[in-house]
Amino acid sequence: MTRAISLYDVTKTYTRGVRVVDRLSLDIRPGEFLVLLGPSGCGKSTVLRMIAGLEEITEGRLLLDGEEAGELLPSERNMAMVFQNFALYPNMTGRGNIGFPLRVENPGEDPRPRVDATARMLGIEDLLDRFPSQLSGGERQRVAMGRAIARHPSAFLMDEPLSNLDAKLRNHLRAEIAALTRELGVTTVYVTHDQSEAMSLGDRVAVLRGGVLQQVGTPRAVYALPRNVFVAAFIGTPRINLLRGLVRAPLDGAMTISLGKQFLRLPEPLSLDHQLLRVQQGREVIVGLRSEAVRIAKHSSARPGEVPLTGLVEHVEFQGHEVLVHFNTGSQPAVVPDLEAPRPGRQSRRRRGGTSVLGRLKDRAEALRAGPVVVLDDEESRDTQPAPAPAEPRLPGDLVVRTTPDIDLRRGLQVPLLVDIAHLFVFDRHGERICPSPSRLPDLDG
Ligand SMILES: Nc1ncnc2c1ncn2[C@@H]1O[C@H](COP(=O)(O)OP(=O)(O)OP(=O)(O)O)[C@@H](O)[C@H]1O
Ligand SMILES: [Mg+2]
Structure with missing residues (x-):
């Protein structure tokens, strides 16, 4: 169920004609973990939001599994997005949060078996009955991951999901995310401005500067043969x-x-x-x-x-x-x-x-x-x-x-x-x- 994501000459222009993403072409293979890396403001989140369907593509094409997808609604793309600030519903427990998208998508179905299976996978069974205010930052992010995974999406889109956490926890969760996405085999696009995160997570790293793709390659390749300074x-x-x-x-x-x-x-x-x-x-x-x-x-x-x-x-x-x-x-x-x-x-x-x-x-x-x-x-x-x-x-x-x-x-x-x-x-x-x-x-x- 995992999918290929292809961008061809994708450009995003906001008002006054400034191109915040400029003719970006990328082929992301099914099951691949691709990291979008670049300094603040270079257009990483915009790219992710265009893939998710939360932002319109000004010019260029988006293909999912080879099919035109630029006009699809976000819900038709079946992708799960994980944000920096967790965005959990404060009035719902962990169980409620993880089960919420399932209840929306399949109103007649009992979400519990899937929620339990997801919680087991993430080792967060003991967090299911707590509210977000009773969870630490790392625990909240695990619940947010759970909510993304439970839906069995065809791709994960992660926008700096670890940047609100302290360094130790970040390293720990980084390893967890790597292991989990590999196990699930789901195509993942992961945005970060942290090069060490990019290098340790990505099958490939795409480096953006000012909305322009500078280079895409394996961590080893971009380190050993950077295309430019x-x-x-x-x-x-x-x-x-x-x-x-x-x-x-x-x-x-x-x-x-x-x-x-x-x-x-x-x-x-x-x-x-x-x-x-x-x-x-x-x-x-x-x-x-x-x-x-x-x-x-x-x-x-x-x-x-x-x-x-x-x-x-x-x-x-x-x-x-x-x-x-x-x-x-x-x-x-x-x-x-x-x-x-x-x-x-x-x-x-x-x-x-x-x-x-x-x-x-x-x-x-x-x-x-x-x-x-x-x-x-x-x-x-x-x-x-x-x-x-x-x-x-x-x-x-x-x-x-x-x-x-x-x-x-x-x-x-x-x-x-x-x-x-x-x-x-x-x-x-x-x-x-x-x-x-x-x-x-x-x-x-x-
Ligand atoms: N709705 C908008 N209207 C106008 N300009 C916008 C809008 N959203 C983003 N931008 C601009 O587009 C550029 C790219 O923004 P984007 O959020 O994609 O950057 P980013 O690489 O994710 O940065 P960060 O690492 O700080 O999150 C920025 O210059 C930003 O100011
Ligand atoms: Mg951003």
Whole structure:
């Protein structure tokens, strides 16, 4: 009874012609768990509501199991929606809440057997006689899940169902939802702005920005081969290090990427991927290094494929099982618009629209419309160093490296680092990936 959900060029326009969802195409397979991921306001809930039939599709088509469904009433779609704020009826017990949709759909039928079976499945038999006010947040969300499941829907649509819960409970329920939906085999579209939730739950993750689909793929694929700098920055903790670089070919012929005060010398002979950088000579690029692509080389020398850098320890972040070390390498962080909660010290220093509120709003509107991520300044920067670092101190550094807790590092130490070149990302000045080669596309549909 589970169904395929397909969107073709689906667009949603509210008043004044702003496209909050822009030509979105997605094929969701029967039984698949697809996560819609993106920052606040990018259109996730709107997409979900259009699938549910709660919101009209302005342009484009929605197909359910290959049949046109854009005009179907919500009740004809047989989908169950679970919201962030549980939305239980306060004057009904757990049993009443779970049984309510069943009573509406089949007035002549006794809902009790199905309610009991659902409660057993969720382990909430003891909650059935309590009212919502007598339940904790997690228990309420379980009852809400029960209400969705009892109907035997053909799809689950979940809109940030866990975001009102504390971190521990969220992790716990996350695992429960994953297990439950797999067991039921029901197609699920799950909306979140939490990338770790998306990565741990989804068969595939679809990343939205400003109503535009950036990439869809397995969690592994979007992490390993992000199509652009926005996806690279949105997925993964700690956030990928993004540095402004300049591709150069010095006299001895080796290809290097200047990072301001230091440079990365690409190993010879150049890999096929790095040969793609030849056409970028003299141009600004964005270098992406995940925290595991750099290691501290205190007592060991470089392995093949590793190149040196030096970092000044700015801040040591103890996490228990690991330590995040924030280094200053004298490079400049690249700015990615639209990301939620930018890391401290990573804001744009000079925005095209200036620093006025109006200028910033203009920038934002422009960035949203632009589609591709505009990251670097517009001026041509042939064979010049990236612009000098801003005068204000940048804390906590420009490069975060993940290491084991046994290492003893203090602020102010100068430390040799090794960059694993196999894990180097290079994006062009508009944020599109150059290395690894864009032709190495992740399995977009599987
Ligand atoms: N009824 C409406 N009229 C006009 N604009 C709307 C309406 N509903 C939503 N929007 C706008 O559409 C955009 C997308 O909204 P949506 O609720 O889909 O975002 P979201 O990705 O779910 O965000 P969040 O993570 O904050 O829930 C937002 O800019 C929002 O202001
Ligand atoms: Mg929303």
